[in-house]
Amino acid sequence: MATLLLAEHDNKALNGVTAKALTAATALGAPVHVLVAGQDAKAVAEAAAALSGVDKVLLADDALYAHRLAEPLAALLVSLAGGYDAIVAPSTSMTKNVLPRVAALLDVMQVSDIIKVVSPDTFERPIYAGNAIQTVQSTDAKKVITVRTASFAATGAGGSAAVEAVGAQADPGVSSFVDESLAVSDRPELTAAKIIVSGGRAVGSKEKFGEVIEPLADVLGAAVGASRAAVDAGYAPNDWQVGQTGKVVAPELYVAIGISGAIQHLAGMKDSKVIVAINKDEEAPIFQVADYGLVGDLFAIVPELKSEIAKVKG
């Protein structure tokens, strides 16, 4: 049988994490079908069909799936599950909401956040904020899996799969969408960014984030991240949070500014290719994982760093 991959998108464009999860889905060894559930999402389905290794794209285009609420989307996935050995999704706030609901309806124990496919039923996944890696074998007949996309390379283009329409399922009728407020930003998304500039509690305020951290990010074309402490203190929005309970990232360059390096933060960024730490405490644990450390006052260092980089980039 085949593997069903749930696509992440915003009804307009396919999110790049889908292509990364596709790499994991393909490793299961069966043909991969991609499910695009959305409203007016034909362009998304076409983008998914162009990914290399996709066998077929299922498009469930209905107002019911416009915001991908868990209750109707889980009902749709369960209705399709009979034809699949595995249901796979990139780990995002949408799939973390939906997939466990699907797993329970199928009486399957989900495998969350896999970082490696060992065999079609055996996976590696981090526990304790990445301080230990478990190898688990699923004994369920069907597998339900979310993929930590920072651990997989994206599959390239070159596919030309057919797009097949699937009908909407009945709305379970227990939930409805009220509204959504999405930050509008010209910066890259955290999970897709090649460079990330993150600030911690030492940044001191929301205003300082704007004055110190964000300009450096902009000169680097980087996404902005934050530690849990900074989010907790209200200096940065929750969806900037990098760490165990936030986003897990692995960019080419990660710049940690005023971040001490708590276990739960390291869990979200220690697979970055190059890590730079700027902190006034030379004993801060962040220096134990940093390739380049600079000890000093961030309010002096970061503006200087910004102008030096601007010069280099000319």
Add this chain to the structure above:
Amino acid sequence: MKVLVPVKRVVDYNVKVRVKSDGTGVELSHVKMSMNPFDEIAVEEALRLKEAGIATEVVAVSIGPAQASETLRTALAMGADRGILVKTDATVEPLAVAKILKAVIAEEAPRLVILGKQAIDDDANQTGQMLAALLGWGQGTFASKVVIDGDAVLVTREIDGGAQTVRLALPAIVTTDLRLNEPRYASLPNIMKAKKKPIDEKSPDGYGVDVAPRLKVLTTAEPAGRKAGVKVGSVSELVAKLKDEAGVI
């Protein structure tokens, strides 16, 4: 309205866990244990609903070994009214936890169940969603705001890129995210009072739930380490290294 709050006993968030040298798991003996931080937020939210006159009773439930009663005492000291301990020494996966909670809910008939979005030990982030599925209820996961509105609950959720508000028919499931509230500390008089609050003891067998794990843990290993690099003396040295040595700018 009765509110049920499941709480989990986990390794304290300040403890750096160590993997056992034989690869059978992580070292749990002589390690400080606490209530899962997201569950503290769940208890706090339930208590605020009670203080606002919306909730009438807050019942805490924990599934775990005898010592999980300490976690329940913490919830009672914060202000929960009574506790239920579903005692088991087995490792109980989220799916089995959800099945046990479903059975507890059949007896207790709460209108709202508030859980932490994830436990910081297995990092699964599944139990609330699975429980909602088994009950056929709506789910407001990763909540940053919870407002009861008659026969419904409005839940503002943390999502990638911003926030989303959904309306759920009651009864419903809510799972907590970081910014929902700041949990209170239990005062000494309340800790003393909590010792007299009742805790019922139950078992998974009593509920007819099979807790046999579906995932076989083959090994538990240390993650690949990362070596500390070098300290640089100045911004210009840093920029030079990033450009010439690392090639990332």
